[in-house]
Amino acid sequence: GLERGAKNQFSTFSNFITTINQKKEGIGNRNSPTQLVIPNIKNVRDLPPICLDVRQKQRISIDTLPQELKAPIPPEPSLPIRTKTVKDFQDDVEKAKSSGDWKAVHDFYSTSFDSFLEINAAFKKDTNSPFNTIEDSGINAKFVNVVYDALLNTPQDVQKSVLKGIINGLLQEWKGPRTKDDLRAYCILLQNPQFSNTSTYVIYAHLLRQIAALTEADHHFLVHWSKKISQRRFKQLVDRLLQFISLRLFPAKPEEFPPMVKCTWWIPSATKVLALFNAANSLISPPIISYTDFYNSTLDHIDLMEEYHNWQCYGNSHRFSFCQYPFIISIAAKKVIIQRDSEQQMISIARQSLVDKVSRRQKPDMNMLFLNVKVRRTHLVSDSLDELARKRADLKKKLKVTFVGEAGLDMGGLTKEWFLLLIRQIFHPDYGMFTYHKDSFSSFKCDNYSEFRLVGALMGLAVYNSITLDIRFPPCCYKKLLSPPIVPCDHNTLVGICDVTLDDLFQIMPELAHGLSELLSYEGNVEEDFYSTFQVFQEEFGVIKSYNLKPNGDKIPVTNQNRREYIQLYVDFLLNKSIYKQFAAFYYGFHSVCASYALLLLRPEEVEILVCGSPELDMSALQRSTQYEGYQKTDLTIRYFWDVVLGFSLDLQKKLLHFATGSDRVPVGGMADLNFKISKSETSTNWLPVAHTCFNQLCLPPYKNRKELKQKLIIGISNAEGFGLE
Numbered sequence: 001g002l003e004r005g006a007k008n009q010f011s012t013f014s015n016f017i018t019t020i021n022q023k024k025e026g027i028g029n030r031n032s033p034t035q036l037v038i039p040n041i042k043n044v045r046d047l048p049p050i051c052l053d054v055r056q057k058q059r060i061s062i063d064t065l066p067q068e069l070k071a072p073i074p075p076e077p078s079l080p081i082r083t084k085t086v087k088d089f090q091d092d093v094e095k096a097k098s099s100g101d102w103k104a105v106h107d108f109y110s111t112s113f114d115s116f117l118e119i120n121a122a123f124k125k126d127t128n129s130p131f132n133t134i135e136d137s138g139i140n141a142k143f144v145n146v147v148y149d150a151l152l153n154t155p156q157d158v159q160k161s162v163l164k165g166i167i168n169g170l171l172q173e174w175k176g177p178r179t180k181d182d183l184r185a186y187c188i189l190l191q192n193p194q195f196s197n198t199s200t201y202v203i204y205a206h207l208l209r210q211i212a213a214l215t216e217a218d219h220h221f222l223v224h225w226s227k228k229i230s231q232r233r234f235k236q237l238v239d240r241l242l243q244f245i246s247l248r249l250f251p252a253k254p255e256e257f258p259p260m261v262k263c264t265w266w267i268p269s270a271t272k273v274l275a276l277f278n279a280a281n282s283l284i285s286p287p288i289i290s291y292t293d294f295y296n297s298t299l300d301h302i303d304l305m306e307e308y309h310n311w312q313c314y315g316n317s318h319r320f321s322f323c324q325y326p327f328i329i330s331i332a333a334k335k336v337i338i339q340r341d342s343e344q345q346m347i348s349i350a351r352q353s354l355v356d357k358v359s360r361r362q363k364p365d366m367n368m369l370f371l372n373v374k375v376r377r378t379h380l381v382s383d384s385l386d387e388l389a390r391k392r393a394d395l396k397k398k399l400k401v402t403f404v405g406e407a408g409l410d411m412g413g414l415t416k417e418w419f420l421l422l423i424r425q426i427f428h429p430d431y432g433m434f435t436y437h438k439d440s441f442s443s444f445k446c447d448n449y450s451e452f453r454l455v456g457a458l459m460g461l462a463v464y465n466s467i468t469l470d471i472r473f474p475p476c477c478y479k480k481l482l483s484p485p486i487v488p489c490d491h492n493t494l495v496g497i498c499d500v501t502l503d504d505l506f507q508i509m510p511e512l513a514h515g516l517s518e519l520l521s522y523e524g525n526v527e528e529d530f531y532s533t534f535q536v537f538q539e540e541f542g543v544i545k546s547y548n549l550k551p552n553g554d555k556i557p558v559t560n561q562n563r564r565e566y567i568q569l570y571v572d573f574l575l576n577k578s579i580y581k582q583f584a585a586f587y588y589g590f591h592s593v594c595a596s597y598a599l600l601l602l603r604p605e606e607v608e609i610l611v612c613g614s615p616e617l618d619m620s621a622l623q624r625s626t627q628y629e630g631y632q633k634t635d636l637t638i639r640y641f642w643d644v645v646l647g648f649s650l651d652l653q654k655k656l657l658h659f660a661t662g663s664d665r666v667p668v669g670g671m672a673d674l675n676f677k678i679s680k681s682e683t684s685t686n687w688l689p690v691a692h693t694c695f696n697q698l699c700l701p702p703y704k705n706r707k708e709l710k711q712k713l714i715i716g717i718s719n720a721e722g723f724g725l726e
Contacts, residue, residue: 113165413693416662456589468613478604613665630680662693
């Protein structure tokens with residue numbers, strides 16, 4: 001690759017360096033900062049492909065590596081002695097600005113970035129210390145930040161000298177494993193703000209290529225060093241990489257870059273480096289930046305299903321797919337993948353049913369292509385669970401719901417109504433399946449495992465049929481649903497067991513979690529003052545039962561030394577072991593419908609968004625995206641409507657959303673994804689509004705004044721159960 005290539009392979013690249021060296025040519029006044037311009041980048045010859053595959057496995061594993069990796073470490077070469085301090089540099093810059101003489105600043109930049117050794121000499125905190133640990137990179141971060149902050153305000157030839165030095169460093173022939181000084185140089189060079197300019201992308205791409213090709217042990221150090229970068233600069237690094245990927249996919253000026261066929265490694269290299277920052281971000285609690293900051297919305301506009309199928313066919317082999325790096329794919333894009341994957345499964349199952357019917361020489365009918373659920377409103381839960389239990393083989397077909405005694409045809413609206421009412425009843429405390437605490441439920445309560453399986457299937461049906469539900473599971477529930485994301489073939493393998501922490505317990509039982517946290521920080525004698533053992537008690541249906549957290553736990557006292565183990569075992573008992581059978585049934589029910597490799601792409605938080613949508617109602621966003629039929633948005637009736645709706649309480653706004661769409665939840669893509677339409681109803685203004693929930697359509701008579709519209713609308717949305725045909 002770049003670091004091992006023969007010298008004759010770099011002839012064109014060397015000419016590029018020569019071009020940069022010609023500082024006087026084409027440069028105006030040296031003393032005035034100008035925009036950085038790199039000529040002839042499109043003529044730069046592409047370098048041979050690297051030997052090492054630059055793609056990661058499904059998830060980067062960094063925790064499995066020891067803190068000190070015992071790979072052969074080459075001797076660190078002696079560093080030049082550089083004594084310039086932050087203050088010295090700042091003084092030089094101020095003098096240059098006032099006098100116009102940038103020679104001292106130019107000399108510093110050209111020397112400091114001339115090679116990896118010089119980078120370490122300039123920015124290493126102590127040139128005599130090895131800094132070979134993951135805890136401390138040895139980089140003088142303050143000095144690096146000051147130097148980079150000043151760089152873009154220096155004259156053009158100063159900026160060119162930095163790029164020339166970076167190229168020199170990248171062109172050196174490397175033999176054997178990298179030293180920690182090399183890793184430090186890579187870490188520093190990645191932060192160069194010049195790489196936000198597309199004219200530097202060829203150099204940036206080669207830097208990313210070398211970093212991507214490092215060993216896993218070297219990546220381990222870079223990940224841990226990266227988590228020490230400040231939030232603002234960490235975000236800048238991530239945004240720079242995302243911009244690089246976006247502009248390579250959809251260049252504003254294609255002539256700025258080499259042909260795609262010659263630089264197919266650009267995007268894989270950048271994505272691999274981005275994966276290192278994602279791994280660093282996940283090591284911190286709370287994370288440095290939100291996981292959504294790694295989304296690249298540009299990917300929403302590529303052929304996602306081709307990416308998904310490539311990944312399914314080739315896995316993590318030598319064929320690159322963004323699905324190997326799911327953190328970069330937005331939740332909206334993942335929803336599209338899951339929807340289309342579900343549709344393909346529905347078509348496949350329906351086709352198989354048709355073939356089976358024809359092969360038995362039986363007359364096919366349309367009903368065999370659907371999962372038909374017929375229920376009475378008065379026996380909603382029992383009828384629904386009976387139907388799902390009887391038709392388990394049809395769960396992957398398209399769902400159609402019929403309410404007995406009602407003439408409505410299900411084009412989507414009845415399905416949404418059925419889910420809403422059913423979830424409301426099943427999760428009601430009086431139904432007895434779940435124990436509730438403030439803001440969430442804490443545990444699966446009853447021992448009827450078949451019902452938990454059916455409730456899991458119900459939740460899977462919602463995701464499979466793209467329906468959002470109004471439920472509030474704690475976040476750890478979604479972690480458990482993805483543990484593992486694919487149902488294991490061996491039925492003896494434990495499912496629904498995940499790593500849980502005190503933070504997870506705070507989401508469910510805040511008072512108990514607070515007490516355990518106090519125990520952890522207690523400064524007195526835990527054994528004498530609390531007199532606790534590794535045994536816990538739990539009430540089940542009015543009976544107090546005891547459980548040992550470890551063998552002979554009732555005889556092991558909790559002490560200052562083992563209290564952390566006690567807390568971890570207690571949390572694990574509450575959130576894993578005590579509800580294992582119930583949750584395992586729930587897990588298998590969910591995956592009986594939603595079994596798909598697409599689940600490998602999801603984080604627990606994203607599963608929650610897919611299941612529940614967003615509870616945040618932005619009626620102003622709905623107003624902006626609403627379409628009209630028979631009305632103009634400037635019509636008096638429409639102006640009355642939005643004036644009334646924007647003044648509604650949250651409860652009334654939810655009722656309106658439920659009335660018009662069949663659900664009071666906002667889908668993944670926001671209000672715009674509802675495709676909400678207001679149509680003009682030519683009926684008398686004495687009539688109430690009517691909704692077609694299958695199409696998210698509200699039919700509104702032309703009410704003459706605001707008061708009448710508000711009165712009729714509130715009556716309509718407050719009495720909105722039942723369906724009929726016009």
